[in-house]
Amino acid sequence: MDAELAEVRALQAEIAALRRACEDQPAPWEEKSRVQKSFQAIHQFSSKGWKSSKDLKSQLGHLESELSFLSTLTGINIRNYSKQTEDLTGTEMTEKSIRKVLQRHRLSGNCHMVTFQLEFQILEIQNKERLSSAVTDLNIIMEPTECSELSEFVSRAEERKDLFMFFRSLHFFVEWFEYRKHAFKHFKEKYPDAVHLSEGPSSPFMVIRSASQPGFELVIVWRIQIDEDGKVFPKLDLLTKVPQRALELDKNRAIETAPLSFRTLLGVLGIEAALESLIKSLCAEQNG
Amino acid sequence: MEQANPLHPDGESKGGVLAHLERLETQMSKSRKQSEEPQSVQAQEGALGTKIHKLRHLRDELRAAVQHRQASVKASTANVEPNLAVEMNEQEVLEEKLENVKAVLQAYRFTGLSGKLTSRGVCVCINTAFEGNLLDSYFVDLVIQKPLRIHHHSVPVFIPLEEIAAKYLQTNIQHFLFSLCEYLNAYSGRKYQADRLQSDFAALLTGPLQRNPLCNLLSFTYKLDPGSQSFPFCARLLYKDLTATLPTDVTVTYQGVEALSTSWEEQRASHETLFCMKPLHQVFASFARKGEKLDMSLVS
Numbered sequence: 045m046d047a048e049l050a051e052v053r054a055l056q057a058e059i060a061a062l063r064r065a066c067e068d069q070p071a072p073w074e075e076k077s078r079v080q081k082s083f084q085a086i087h088q089f090s091s092k093g094w095k096s097s098k099d100l101k102s103q104l105g106h107l108e109s110e111l112s113f114l115s116t117l118t119g120i121n122i123r124n125y126s127k128q129t130e131d132l133t134g135t136e137m138t139e140k141s142i143r144k145v146l147q148r149h150r151l152s153g154n155c156h157m158v159t160f161q162l163e164f165q166i167l168e169i170q171n172k173e174r175l176s177s178a179v180t181d182l183n184i185i186m187e188p189t190e191c192s193e194l195s196e197f198v199s200r201a202e203e204r205k206d207l208f209m210f211f212r213s214l215h216f217f218v219e220w221f222e223y224r225k226h227a228f229k230h231f232k233e234k235y236p237d238a239v240h241l242s243e244g245p246s247s248p249f250m251v252i253r254s255a256s257q258p259g260f261e262l263v264i265v266w267r268i269q270i271d272e273d274g275k276v277f278p279k280l281d282l283l284t285k286v287p288q289r290a291l292e293l294d295k296n297r298a299i300e301t302a303p304l305s306f307r308t309l310l311g312v313l314g315i316e317a318a319l320e321s322l323i324k325s326l327c328a329e330q331n332g
Numbered sequence: 333m334e335q336a337n338p339l340h341p342d343g344e345s346k347g348g349v350l351a352h353l354e355r356l357e358t359q360m361s362k363s364r365k366q367s368e369e370p371q372s373v374q375a376q377e378g379a380l381g382t383k384i385h386k387l388r389h390l391r392d393e394l395r396a397a398v399q400h401r402q403a404s405v406k407a408s409t410a411n412v413e414p415n416l417a418v419e420m421n422e423q424e425v426l427e428e429k430l431e432n433v434k435a436v437l438q439a440y441r442f443t444g445l446s447g448k449l450t451s452r453g454v455c456v457c458i459n460t461a462f463e464g465n466l467l468d469s470y471f472v473d474l475v476i477q478k479p480l481r482i483h484h485h486s487v488p489v490f491i492p493l494e495e496i497a498a499k500y501l502q503t504n505i506q507h508f509l510f511s512l513c514e515y516l517n518a519y520s521g522r523k524y525q526a527d528r529l530q531s532d533f534a535a536l537l538t539g540p541l542q543r544n545p546l547c548n549l550l551s552f553t554y555k556l557d558p559g560s561q562s563f564p565f566c567a568r569l570l571y572k573d574l575t576a577t578l579p580t581d582v583t584v585t586y587q588g589v590e591a592l593s594t595s596w597e598e599q600r601a602s603h604e605t606l607f608c609m610k611p612l613h614q615v616f617a618s619f620a621r622k623g624e625k626l627d628m629s630l631v632s
Contacts, residue, residue, distance in 0.1 A: 205464030
């Protein structure tokens with residue numbers, strides 16, 4: 045048993061190191077300015093080697109900096125890609141000068157902590173008037189699969205065969221995901237006794253509890269939603285848990301109206317300030 | 333006498349891969365044994381075994397590409413002299429890496445945004461699509477200077493490029509390009525719908541399709557049943573939101589002199605709703621299908 049436990053630890057460390065290589069990228073919302081800066085840096089590097097160098101190494105360097113730029117720009121890191129082509133033109137079609145080609149594509153990569161593997165088919169039909177190109181099949185495998193907020197979105201993308209929407213929305217989703225995680229971690233560190241992340245910083249729930257007022261609980265539910273058109277937006281709700289006696293004493297119905305007031309607060313202060321003010325209000329005694 | 337290859341690639345790689353396979357085998361049979369025994373202590377060990385197996389699989393996937401490359405490099409240097417072997421190793425590793433990078437660069441067009449570095453900066457290519465149909469691409473050639481500037485581009489003149497650039501280009505290239513993507517994809521989608529209407533459903537149109545270059549104002553007359561004597565419906569579709577592919581304002585009117593009967597009025601109203609909810613060519617496809625059903629009922 046000990047040997048196996050040791051092996052588990054060793055494997056986890058190794059995986060963490062390999063994953064860190066992926067996660068070592070800066071926070072996605074900071075990447076906006078990083079794109080500008082890396083743009084300059086990459087341009088400087090590649091313009092040095094620009095004077096047509098046939099040397100493999102410098103060619104590789106140039107292409108790798110191109111890759112780095114695209115990865116930063118799209119937020120998507122593609123690691124592998126392969127393609128197969130099948131000519132489906134029958135003899136009848138050739139006579140009518142129609143050409144039909146089926147392409148099978150496979151690509152995999154990651155967007156921060158989410159890894160994806162896509163297999164899709166594109167059917168190209170060329171006739172006298174035009175060339176049409178359409179995605180005829182799309183299969184997406186994503187990890188981690190526990191991200192339930194994503195699975196509905198993935199099915200929709202597969203159904204619509206919408207590659208671009210998939211990548212664009214994935215990028216924004218992950219940006220919000222990382223931001224939420226960062227915010228929750230920040231509050232946990234700043235108010236360790238009041239803030240509880242029972243399911244970890246990656247879950248949508250943050251519980252605020254005051255040690256001096258047991259029985260009172262505020263639960264922040266911060267969901268990240270993706271709508272029909274692929275637009276990603278946060279949706280925050282407040283749930284309250286109070287003792288029966290407190291409810292009876294609450295003549296102003298403050299607790300009843302709390303969820304609605306929270307929405308207003310969000311609109312006025314923004315997410316982080318609103319959450320902070322909630323924590324402070326419940327734990328006023330502690331901080332005093 | 334020639335010295336034996338000091339790298340001993342065959343021996344080493346065989347030993348390495350074999351040993352790895354053997355380890356996997358023992359681990360698999362171990363976890364199999366554990367899963368067969370129902371007692372709780374063994375169940376704990378079994379769960380651990382499964383966990384190890386899963387972790388190993390994940391770790392192996394992450395390492396797989398590197399191992400493959402190492403193995404193929406070793407295999408190809410089996411019968412070559414030591415010095416050459418080292419040089420060829422590097423060369424082949426570089427070539428394979430280059431091929432991989434080139435392939436991945438190709439793949440970026442499937443994200444909707446791709447590009448190439450230029451001597452001046454970067455040329456970004458925006459790909460558009462609508463409902464799985466891959467449509468036109470546009471490029472924007474950016475020059476790295478202070479301020480960032482667009483050298484040239486293939487964006488149609490009726491897309492508000494200058495507006496979008498004024499808002500975002502200097503502070504946030506990503507936002508600039510994503511916003512431009514939205515406009516271009518929406519334009520491509522509207523254009524696709526109008527083109528399909530003209531080419532596939534000309535039989536149902538009673539006059540030419542009137543459209544503006546931006547394809548956000550469409551006007552046409554149509555009849556569900558081309559053979560009938562009734563007056564056609566006249567539709568006007570306005571897409572106020574330039575980042576959308578569905579119209580914001582739809583009016584369907586009847587050109588005839590007499591008032592519409594209730595069933596026709598219902599139809600007119602339902603068409604207005606349909607045009608707001610579904611892409612133009614799909615609405616007409618459903619008209620065509622209904623028409624086929626009507627024909628069948630006439631025959632039988």
